[in-house]
Amino acid sequence: MRCSKNTITVIATGFILAIGTTAAMAEKTTVRGKVIFKGNAAKFKRTKLDTSKDPKCKMSKKSIGTYDVILNKKTDPITIRNVLVSIKSGLADRVFPTPNTPVTLTQYGCEYDPHVFGIMEGQELKILNGDETNHNIHFLPKNNDQYNFSQPKKDLEKGKTITLDAEAPFRVKCDVHPWMGCHIGVFKHPFYDVTDKLGKFEISGMGAGSYTLELWHETFGTMTADFTVAKGQTTDLDIEFEVK
Amino acid sequence: MRFTKMLCILAVLAWASFHLLAPPVQAQGSAAPDTSGVKIDGEYGPFLPTDISEHGYKIDRVIDIVHVFMAVLFVGWGAFFVYCLVRFRQKPGHQADPHEVKAKVSKWSEIGVAVFEAVLLIGFSMPLWAEVRAEIPADDDPNALHVKVLGEQFAWNFRYAGPDGIFGRSAAKFVKDGTNPMGLDRSDPHGDDDIVSGEFHIPTGKPIVVQLTSKDVIHSFSVPVLRIKQDTIPGMRIPISFTAKKSGVGTYEVACAQLCGNNHYSMRALMYVQSQNDFDAWLIEAGKPPEEFDEDDLD
Numbered sequence: 001m002r003c004s005k006n007t008i009t010v011i012a013t014g015f016i017l018a019i020g021t022t023a024a025m026a027e028k029t030t031v032r033g034k035v036i037f038k039g040n041a042a043k044f045k046r047t048k049l050d051t052s053k054d055p056k057c058k059m060s061k062k063s064i065g066t067y068d069v070i071l072n073k074k075t076d077p078i079t080i081r082n083v084l085v086s087i088k089s090g091l092a093d094r095v096f097p098t099p100n101t102p103v104t105l106t107q108y109g110c111e112y113d114p115h116v117f118g119i120m121e122g123q124e125l126k127i128l129n130g131d132e133t134n135h136n137i138h139f140l141p142k143n144n145d146q147y148n149f150s151q152p153k154k155d156l157e158k159g160k161t162i163t164l165d166a167e168a169p170f171r172v173k174c175d176v177h178p179w180m181g182c183h184i185g186v187f188k189h190p191f192y193d194v195t196d197k198l199g200k201f202e203i204s205g206m207g208a209g210s211y212t213l214e215l216w217h218e219t220f221g222t223m224t225a226d227f228t229v230a231k232g233q234t235t236d237l238d239i240e241f242e243v244k
Numbered sequence: 245m246r247f248t249k250m251l252c253i254l255a256v257l258a259w260a261s262f263h264l265l266a267p268p269v270q271a272q273g274s275a276a277p278d279t280s281g282v283k284i285d286g287e288y289g290p291f292l293p294t295d296i297s298e299h300g301y302k303i304d305r306v307i308d309i310v311h312v313f314m315a316v317l318f319v320g321w322g323a324f325f326v327y328c329l330v331r332f333r334q335k336p337g338h339q340a341d342p343h344e345v346k347a348k349v350s351k352w353s354e355i356g357v358a359v360f361e362a363v364l365l366i367g368f369s370m371p372l373w374a375e376v377r378a379e380i381p382a383d384d385d386p387n388a389l390h391v392k393v394l395g396e397q398f399a400w401n402f403r404y405a406g407p408d409g410i411f412g413r414s415a416a417k418f419v420k421d422g423t424n425p426m427g428l429d430r431s432d433p434h435g436d437d438d439i440v441s442g443e444f445h446i447p448t449g450k451p452i453v454v455q456l457t458s459k460d461v462i463h464s465f466s467v468p469v470l471r472i473k474q475d476t477i478p479g480m481r482i483p484i485s486f487t488a489k490k491s492g493v494g495t496y497e498v499a500c501a502q503l504c505g506n507n508h509y510s511m512r513a514l515m516y517v518q519s520q521n522d523f524d525a526w527l528i529e530a531g532k533p534p535e536e537f538d539e540d541d542l543d
Binding site: 045046049064134149178181 | 282396400420425505507509510513533535536537
């Protein structure tokens, strides 16, 4: 059996990439930290949303709150939740395999869970409806298809699965319940995280080197922060997000 | 001819007995629980639903007259059609005559139908519409409750002026999904107390003026129990007015009657018709600033 030149090239490239990726992952490099709010926190109060339009929303959860700004005011310093932190530069032209496991977006209690999340290009996004009411999923991207479809029945099994191309964070909304919205960032690499309730994030496996992080928030916008991580090390990085 | 007369009489009797003798379907709450989970008041079935508006009987009267007239026409023309099929069927030795038949009966019956339709339009519908439009209270009429209604794909938003009775400024630039769907300018002192709700609350016995508009496409504000149906058009402010009867207290539905998109069927809101005291209590409750949401509520 004869192999063509192209076939050998493809196999060799794949082999080199696999070794490179595995080696990079093995270094267990990590950057972690908090996103700290810098500004007048009193201006931002999270309030309960009026979901009276659809009584079935109230059946799932007793109440839901606004999402545009969620500050963790119980700790000092005050931190920000739902900041999408990702590596913007420093990865050069490395190619990363697409995870086989899908990311799940659930509509439950007439809100999206998660509210902000990242996904890799080509990775499956599974959309489920956990409510006994109709939801309409309306994507508002610039590059990807503007998906716009309904999920009229409760469906926590099959749902609808789609894949996306890389794109900066964009909004997804429900046309039936105007308060419902979430944001998706699509990346060519797996190095992203969303700050949790305490404003913490952690990204691992990028390999030793110098990188630039991008922080994106749906209300506050974007900012960047540089960091360096050594082989097998963890870099702690608390970042101040200045809000005017 | 005897056969035709019998057929006509039987058809009219059948229609009349169906319309007049059949009891209304008692379907209280049957339409909405599947969709909204809330018990909907009123009677719904093959005929007109419950009427809770003071002007509704006039609408119903015109609808009834039109339906009776249409039934007579339907049966009459239908019987004539059947008669012609039988009378002029193909028979051996007969040949079709393509020339126009000139008969006084058909001529005068057509004139009669045209006159009756003109009477329906000029004698009933137009005066009724003129009356409905003339009854709309002015914007500054303190005896009326003024509500601004904004339709959007696929929701209704209801705005009340609050304790000062004056609507504040609003603009598209302030619109924010979920928290400010009607674009209120909260810095305006008159707008600070404005109330925006996803529910339609009205008191009984008081004239209500609804100013309709749309954020995106053409919708239609339809409240069957109030005998109200009016298109909402982007860029236009269309007023409608009605008064709910004192006996109309209950929970009903507002629907969109104009196909407006793929979730048109979801575009509905609950309408609470309340006594003045209950309405005032709701207004006070709805006017309170939104409660702070505790993150622990999620746990």
